[in-house]
Amino acid sequence: MGIFQHLCVEDHEEGSGPLLAEAGSIESSPAASGRPEPREFFLSPKKNLALSLVLLFASYSALLVPAYLPVQHPIWSDGSTDEDVLKHSAAMLARTCNSGWAVARLKKMPGFRSLLEIPVFLQNATGGWDLAPPLGLQGSEEMLAHTLSALPLSGLPFSPDRCRRCIVVGSGGILRGKHLGDHIDKYDIIIRMNNAPVFGFEKDAGSRTTIRLVYPEGAPILNQEYHNTEIIALVVFKRLDLEWLLSVVTNEPLSWWSKLWFWKNVVNEIPLPPGNFRITNPEILNRTWHLLLTYNKQQRKTVPTLGLIGVVLALQLCDEVSLAGFGYDLQQPGARLHYYEALRMDTMMSQVVHDVTTESSLLQELVKARVLHDLTGVL
Known part of the structure; x- marks a missing residue:
C-alpha cells in the first residue's frame, strides 16, 4: 500500500478491473444511492397521455360545472317584505x-x-x-x-x-x-x-x-x-x-x-x-x-x-x-x-x-x- 497526501490506494492483482471504474459503478448504483432508475420514474407514453386527459377533464370541470350549479344570490331591498x-x-x-x-x-x-x-x-x-x-x-x-x-x-x-x-x-x-x-x-x-x-x-x-x-x-x-x-x-x-x-x-x-x-x-x-x-x-x-x-x-x-x-x-x-x-x-x-x-x-x-x-x-x-x-x- 502506498500513501500520498492522505490518499490511500491499494495494489490490485493482475487482471482485476481498474479502481476508478469500480468506484464509478458503486456511486451510480441505484441500490447504493437509493434513487430509482429513470425508466421507473417516468410514465410510459400511454400512461402519460391518459394522465394528461384526466387532468384536462378535471380542469374543464372545475371551470364549467359551477356555472350550471344553482347559486344563492343575495337578496337586496329596502327591508320591505x-x-x-x-x-x-x-x-x-x-x-x-x-x-x-x-x-x-x-x-x-x-x-x-x-x-x-x-x-x-x-x-x-x-x-x-x-x-x-x-x-x-x-x-x-x-x-x-x-x-x-x-x-x-x-x-x-x-x-x-x-x-x-x-x-x-x-x-x-x-x-x-x-x-x-x-x-x-x-x-x-x-x-x-x-x-x-x-x-x-x-x-x-x-x-x-x-x-x-x-x-x-x-x-x-x-x-x-x-x-x-x-x-x-x-x-x-x-x-x-x-x-x-x-x-x-x-x-x-x-x-x-x-x-x-x-x-x-x-x-x-x-x-x-x-x-x-x-x-x-x-x-x-x-x-x-x-x-x-x-x-x-x-x-x-x-x-x-x-x-x-x-x-x-x-x-x-x-x-x-x-x-x-x-x-x-x-x-x-x-x-x-x-x-x-x-x-x-x-x-x-x-x-x-x-x-x-x-x-x-x-x-x-x-x-x-x-x-x-x-x-x-x-x-
Missing part, C-alpha cells in the same frame, strides 16, 4: 287616477322642466337636427325619411282623452320573486326595454307590453316575446339602426356587410305588422343626457340607459308613472343584476357606457318628489 310590496301596489291601483299628477309635480322642480312636452315618436324627417346620433339624426335624414315612409302609423295607439297610468318595468333583480305580474298587467301603458322577457316570467313581470324600447342588438330573439305587444319603438344610436328597422319592416334582409357593423347579432324578423313599429324621438335622449350632465359634477361621457329613457317617455304619455324593477345596489356586488338571468351586480360596475350611480340619484329625487312611484322600493 314581498307582502308589503304587493299591498303597496294594490293600494296604488285601488286609488282613482289623478289627472296631471306627474307633470304638476315635475313643474315644481326647475332642473327637471326640460323633460316636459317632448314629442314621443317621430312623424316626419324634417327635424332640423343639429346633432348626429344618438342625440340627433344629423346626416341620417335621407335614411330616416325612407324608413318613416315604410311605417304606416307614427302616432300613439291609444286615446289621450282619459287619465292614464304608466308603469316602466325595469330589468333589475329586485323584481324577481315579488309576484307583481298581475298588478303590472292592470296598468294602461306598460313600457319595457330591450330583451327583458315576459315569457316564463309572467308571475313577476306581467304578460302585456304596450311599448318596448329597443336598439337592434337588444331586440328579443324569441318570437313569443312579441305576443301581446302593441309597439316596438326603435331608439336610434347610429344610422345603421334605421337600416335595420327598414329591413325588419319590409322583410328585405340586410347585406352581410351591414351586419358586420353591429356589435352583436341582430334579429332578422319580428312577427309584428309594420303598423306596430315606431321611431323614438332622439330629443328624449338628448334632453335626458343634458340633464345627467348638469346633475353629475364629473361630466362623464356616457349615454342614458333605456330604462331612464323609458321613464322620460312615460312622463310624456301618462298622468301617473310607476316603476318596478329599478335600482342598482352596487354595495352588494353578489346580488342578482337582472330578474331573468344569473349575472351579478358587479357586472354593472365594470361597464363605462352608462352612469348608473347618477341615474339612480336622479330617479331617487323624482321618487322623493312623488313624480314617480317606486313599487319595488329600492330607489
Whole structure:
C-alpha cells in the first residue's frame, strides 16, 4: 500500500478491473444511492397521455360545472317584505287616477322642466337636427325619411282623452320573486326595454307590453316575446339602426356587410305588422343626457340607459308613472343584476357606457318628489 497526501490506494492483482471504474459503478448504483432508475420514474407514453386527459377533464370541470350549479344570490331591498310590496301596489291601483299628477309635480322642480312636452315618436324627417346620433339624426335624414315612409302609423295607439297610468318595468333583480305580474298587467301603458322577457316570467313581470324600447342588438330573439305587444319603438344610436328597422319592416334582409357593423347579432324578423313599429324621438335622449350632465359634477361621457329613457317617455304619455324593477345596489356586488338571468351586480360596475350611480340619484329625487312611484322600493 502506498500513501500520498492522505490518499490511500491499494495494489490490485493482475487482471482485476481498474479502481476508478469500480468506484464509478458503486456511486451510480441505484441500490447504493437509493434513487430509482429513470425508466421507473417516468410514465410510459400511454400512461402519460391518459394522465394528461384526466387532468384536462378535471380542469374543464372545475371551470364549467359551477356555472350550471344553482347559486344563492343575495337578496337586496329596502327591508320591505314581498307582502308589503304587493299591498303597496294594490293600494296604488285601488286609488282613482289623478289627472296631471306627474307633470304638476315635475313643474315644481326647475332642473327637471326640460323633460316636459317632448314629442314621443317621430312623424316626419324634417327635424332640423343639429346633432348626429344618438342625440340627433344629423346626416341620417335621407335614411330616416325612407324608413318613416315604410311605417304606416307614427302616432300613439291609444286615446289621450282619459287619465292614464304608466308603469316602466325595469330589468333589475329586485323584481324577481315579488309576484307583481298581475298588478303590472292592470296598468294602461306598460313600457319595457330591450330583451327583458315576459315569457316564463309572467308571475313577476306581467304578460302585456304596450311599448318596448329597443336598439337592434337588444331586440328579443324569441318570437313569443312579441305576443301581446302593441309597439316596438326603435331608439336610434347610429344610422345603421334605421337600416335595420327598414329591413325588419319590409322583410328585405340586410347585406352581410351591414351586419358586420353591429356589435352583436341582430334579429332578422319580428312577427309584428309594420303598423306596430315606431321611431323614438332622439330629443328624449338628448334632453335626458343634458340633464345627467348638469346633475353629475364629473361630466362623464356616457349615454342614458333605456330604462331612464323609458321613464322620460312615460312622463310624456301618462298622468301617473310607476316603476318596478329599478335600482342598482352596487354595495352588494353578489346580488342578482337582472330578474331573468344569473349575472351579478358587479357586472354593472365594470361597464363605462352608462352612469348608473347618477341615474339612480336622479330617479331617487323624482321618487322623493312623488313624480314617480317606486313599487319595488329600492330607489
